[in-house]
Amino acid sequence: MTQYHVLIPSAGSGSRMQSAAPKQYLPLNGKPILRHAIDTFEAMPEISQVFIVIAPEDAYWSENLLQGCHKTQVLSCGGDSRAASVYKGLQAMASYVNQDDWVLVHDAARPGLDAAMVQRLIAAISSTDVGGLLALPLADTLKRADTTQQVAETIPRESLWQAQTPQMFKAGMLQQALAAHLPRQPTDEAQVMEWAGYAPKLVLGDLKNLKITYPHDIAVVLALMQATQSEQDAK
Template structure:
C-alpha cells in the first residue's frame, strides 16, 4: 500500500516580502511561519514523514528549530530554484520511500492548510492515476497590462484555476518529471504536465493562501486565531 510523504522546499529568500529574513522564518503569532506548517503536518495521522529542504548555509533553521518528533527530517540540499530544491529533496528521501509512494510538495509559506483540507486532497487523489493539486477556480476579472501599467486586454477566466499546494504525485513520476523539465517550472504540476499527463484539480480554499506580501501575514494571523478559538469552543 502506498504511503504519503510531504516535501517542503524552504530554501527561498522571499524577496517580495521586503525583509532580510527569509519569509519562512518571519514571525506569525510569536512563532516562525514554517512552524505552523510543520506542526500541522506532523500531527496529520496519514502522513508518514515530512522532509524540509533548506539551504546548506541556512543558519536560521538551527536558531528556530523545534522538535516535531521523528516524523520531520531536515535536508540541507536546497538548490538555486524551487524545482532544483524539490529534486534534491527527492534524492535525499530515496532510501525511505518507494516508487509508488505519494509525495506532497507543500509551500513553507502556506500556514493555512487545515487537517480537513489535507484529508480532502488525500481522499480525492489516493487512487488517481496521475495525482494532482489543490487549486481554486478564478472568480476575479483578469486584466493584462501593457508597459505603462495600463489595461491592454481583458482575459477570459473560463476554465482558469489558481494553483495552490500541496501538489501530490507518485515519487517516481515526480522525480522523472523534474529531471526532464526544461528551464525552471514554477510548480510540480507544470513539470508533470510536460510528461503528457493531466494532473487533477482538487478544490482548495482561500484560507490556504501563500504568504507573499507583508499584508498576507495579517490574513494568516486572523485565520489561525479563528481556528484556535474554534478549537477552544469544542
C-alpha cells in the same frame, strides 16, 4: 502499502518580503511560519514522514525549530529554485521513499493549511490518478496589461484556477518529470507534470491557505486563521 510523505522546499530567501530573515522563519501567532505546516503534518497519522529542504548555507535554520517533532527531518540540499530544491529533495529522500509512494510538496510559506485540506486532497486522488493539487477557482476578473500598464485584454475567468499546495504526485513519476524538464524552470510541480504529458486533478483548496509573499500577507493569513479558529470554538 503505499505511503504519503511530505516535502517542503524551504531554501528560498523571500526577497519580496523585504525582511532580514527569510519569510519561512518569521514569527506568526507565536511560532515561525514554517512550523505551522510542520505541526499540521506531524499531527496527521496519514503522513509517514516530513522532509524540509533547506539551503546548505542557511544561517537561519535552528534545530530548535523541530523541537517535539517525531517524523520530520532536514535535508541540506536546496537548489537555486523551488523546482531544483524539490528535485534534489526527492533524490535525497530516495532511501526512505518507494517510487510508488505519494509525495505532497507544500510551500514553506503557507501556514494556513489544516488537516481537512490535506485529507480532502488525499481522498480525491485515486490509485489510477496521476496526482493533483489544491487550488481555488478564480473569482476576480483578470486583466492583461500592456507595456504602459494599461489594459490590453480582459481574460475570461471561467475554468481558471489559482494553484495552491500541497501538490501530490508519485515520487518516481515526479522525479522523472523534473529530471527531464528542470531546465525549463517550472513554477510548480503540476506544471512539470503537464510538460511530461499528464493532467493533474484540481481539488478545492481554501482561502486561508494563502501563500505569504508580501509583508501585509502575514496580517491577512493571521486574520483568516483566527477567524477559522473562532468558528471551530463556537461549534
